[in-house]
Amino acid sequence: MFTHLLLPTDGSPASEFAIQNAIEFAKQTHARVTGVHVIPEFHVFTYQTEMLEDTREQYAKESKVQAAKFLATIERAAEEAGVACETLTLVGDHPYEAIIKVAEDKGCDLIAMASHGRKGVSGLLMGSETQKVLTHTQKAVLVFH
Template sequence: MFKRILLPTDGSEQSERAILAGVAFAKELGAEVLGLTVVPKFHTFTYKAEMVEDTSDQFAIDSAKRAVTYLEFINGAAREAGIACTCEQVVSDDPWKVIVDTAVSRQCDLIAMGSHGRRGIAGVLLGSQTQKVLVHSKVPVLIFR
């Protein structure tokens, strides 16, 4: 049924739980996984604390290190499960769009991702990458809460 499952991650605990569940699901199906993390672009003026004191070069170095850590978690889980895994890092301010576009361009049959479960005003103001993926994806999406 599913042959390639996209596992996007932001390095959070919710993402890691979804990755473990997605890898287990892929193993049951004999599918391969594609790990994906999206690094934000550097902005001089930002609300994100990690950018306030950085130069663009330092931000790129730190972001790349975090991305390697996030993707190594996926690689390790896949290796332990004995399934094929490839990983990608993309720079963009629209993670949901990268997730949707990657699923199509890399011919993924399923997107398996975590939900941060923002509700109320935080959900309205901050939005939800998961919600945007659900709304815009033509590829089936499996959400782990």
């Protein structure tokens, strides 16, 4: 049975749904959880410097505040359910790679995450971090939709 679940979150309603269900699963199986949020790298996508509103420092500060908020959802749910929990925030341009690395480094035996259900052109163009995790990991993945 599973003993250590990794719960990636992007703060979306779909992630919150997955978190609630994964925490209940962890409670029933006496597993512990690790929550993770991956902050995208800071990039500048303009050629007109007067258009820049955020500095790298502002972006980092605001991203960490947002990550703490997202991870607090996991911490609260785990505490209410009596499930052991730790959380961490990482920075990277490819969240799926960070998620897989955390699962390996922390010895997680199940990755439980949301699928946003994008289909058609938007799914093709935007891609899916869940799909990338599914196709690049050897770990078990539980997808909530």
